[in-house]
Amino acid sequence: MDKRQMIGKRIAQEFKDGDYVNLGIGLPTLAVNYIPENVHVTFQSENGILGTGPSPSEGEEDKDMINAGGGFITALPHASFFDSALSFAIIRGGHVDATVLGALQVDSQGNLANWMIPGKMVPGMGGAMDLVTGARSVIVAMEHVDKYGNSKILKECTLPLTAKGKVTLIITDMAVLKVTAQGLVLQELAVGTTVEDVVKATEAELIIPDVIGTFGD
Amino acid sequence: MVKVISAAEAAAMIKPGSRLAIGGFLAVGAPEDILDAIVEQGTNDLHMIVIASDWENRGVGKLIQNRLVKSAQVSHLGTNRTIQAQMNAGEMDIELVPQGTLMERVRAFGAGLGGILTPTGIGTIVEEGKQIINHGGVDYILEPAIPSDFALVKAYKADKSGNLTFRKTARNSNPIMAMAGKITIVEAEHIVEIGELDPEEVITPGVFVDYLVQSKEVTNG
Numbered sequence A: 001m002d003k004r005q006m007i008g009k010r011i012a013q014e015f016k017d018g019d020y021v022n023l024g025i026g027l028p029t030l031a032v033n034y035i036p037e038n039v040h041v042t043f044q045s046e047n048g049i050l051g052t053g054p055s056p057s058e059g060e061e062d063k064d065m066i067n068a069g070g071g072f073i074t075a076l077p078h079a080s081f082f083d084s085a086l087s088f089a090i091i092r093g094g095h096v097d098a099t100v101l102g103a104l105q106v107d108s109q110g111n112l113a114n115w116m117i118p119g120k121m122v123p124g125m126g127g128a129m130d131l132v133t134g135a136r137s138v139i140v141a142m143e144h145v146d147k148y149g150n151s152k153i154l155k156e157c158t159l160p161l162t163a164k165g166k167v168t169l170i171i172t173d174m175a176v177l178k179v180t181a182q183g184l185v186l187q188e189l190a191v192g193t194t195v196e197d198v199v200k201a202t203e204a205e206l207i208i209p210d211v212i213g214t215f216g217d
Numbered sequence B: 001m002v003k004v005i006s007a008a009e010a011a012a013m014i015k016p017g018s019r020l021a022i023g024g025f026l027a028v029g030a031p032e033d034i035l036d037a038i039v040e041q042g043t044n045d046l047h048m049i050v051i052a053s054d055w056e057n058r059g060v061g062k063l064i065q066n067r068l069v070k071s072a073q074v075s076h077l078g079t080n081r082t083i084q085a086q087m088n089a090g091e092m093d094i095e096l097v098p099q100g101t102l103m104e105r106v107r108a109f110g111a112g113l114g115g116i117l118t119p120t121g122i123g124t125i126v127e128e129g130k131q132i133i134n135h136g137g138v139d140y141i142l143e144p145a146i147p148s149d150f151a152l153v154k155a156y157k158a159d160k161s162g163n164l165t166f167r168k169t170a171r172n173s174n175p176i177m178a179m180a181g182k183i184t185i186v187e188a189e190h191i192v193e194i195g196e197l198d199p200e201e202v203i204t205p206g207v208f209v210d211y212l213v214q215s216k217e218v219t220n221g
Helices: A003-012 A027-034 A084-092 A128-134 A195-200 B007-013 B032-041 B061-065 B081-088 B099-110 B174-180
Strands: A020-023 A042-045 A049-053 A074-081 A098-101 A105-107 A137-141 A169-171 A175-180 A183-190 A213-215 B003-005 B019-022 B046-052 B069-076 B093-096 B115-118 B132-135 B138-144 B148-159 B181-192 B211-214
Touching: A003 A027, A003 A137, A003 A169, A003 A213, A020 A027, A027 A098, A027 A137, A042 A084, A084 A128, A084 B099, A084 B174, A098 A128, A128 B099, A183 A195, B007 B032, B007 B181, B007 B211, B019 B174, B032 B061, B032 B148, B032 B181, B046 B099, B061 B081, B069 B081, B069 B099, B099 B115, B099 B138, B099 B174, B148 B174, B174 B181
Parallel strands: A020 A042, A020 A098, A098 A137, A137 A169, A183 A213, B003 B211, B019 B046, B019 B148, B046 B069, B069 B093, B148 B181, B181 B211
Antiparallel strands: A042 A049, A049 A074, A169 A175, A175 A183, B115 B138, B132 B138
8 A cells, every 4th residue: 555545544543423623735635535434524624614525526616615725625515614713713722623734843742843944945834833732633644754764753843843742643654653741652553664663763762562553454 | 885996996095005904715715806906006015914825826926926015914825936935035024923813813903802812823933022921821822913904805795785795615714804904895796785685694794894896706606
């Protein structure tokens, strides 16, 4: 299975029936293809919709129906539209059960950096700071190392933070790590990956429990 | 009754240095005709309060492309390289504001509040230089209201008393911006007679609205 699809599939297992979920742009959106049939999840897009449906077929796009990434969407029968202040009341007010975002860096205290590289790239935080602050669980989904092979899971983030101490779970192509008060716990390994592989690819210290699950088969 | 004017008349009210609160999200729900008229008139030194800098040829991207914007309070620039280049070259002064905070600060101005307390940005560079207030054991940033001279809004239907409805995700920041303009100008796809909108469907009451402009873009249904 493709690495990214494997991450998408593993994200989907985090959702419970009845959850309201906000998915970040890119990798996190792959999760929608893997939600189990008996689990009903309502997706929010912060530009003002709950109940986002699949992309429309070609020629069926509506100019006034987009998600937060600017892609065309449809609305499910239970959908609702609302303004941006209400949308962020939903987010900041703790009414979103889970948000899934990509990261440039994440660290052992659950700090997240994903909105700027000083002097290089300043796209702005958009809704990410509010999402990470307000969602009940904050799941980071990303490849374990960057394109140069450097660990993105650090002892301490060096880039400007998106939020402090809010990440609850990290899902990568190598492992699932739980953020705890004691540090990062290696909860699961991707099939074919060893504890040594993960330790080598992770700058942060890892807590290795006796029993470690697997995913990606 | 609210006065119906042309996009050019709307743009003529806006002067160099005006502070504009502009509706839309990635140009969906942006008042494109009014923005075109501002570009046509070349009004510069503008301050822009908007969710995102949109696309180079759509939404507020058109103002940026024509170098009409001097400063901005905005949450996302990622879709527009021109604004990033202007910012990096020191040509534009940008305050990046978390999107939820931006909306509440604009709403606060329209609602007569001095500002808001939000946990968003605590522990990040967003809190730098701002007052932190602990309430009930939680730290909040005191974020001041954002004033504006003009709100430029896109609506789906407007009746002639200024009551507004919006369409699907084109609603986004429009009802919030509409509250916050000292003068609020609404570009509507349909301008209808009083009585044609059910009071139950009105999203923005006409009390917030000063002028209407008939949009060239007209969607049905």
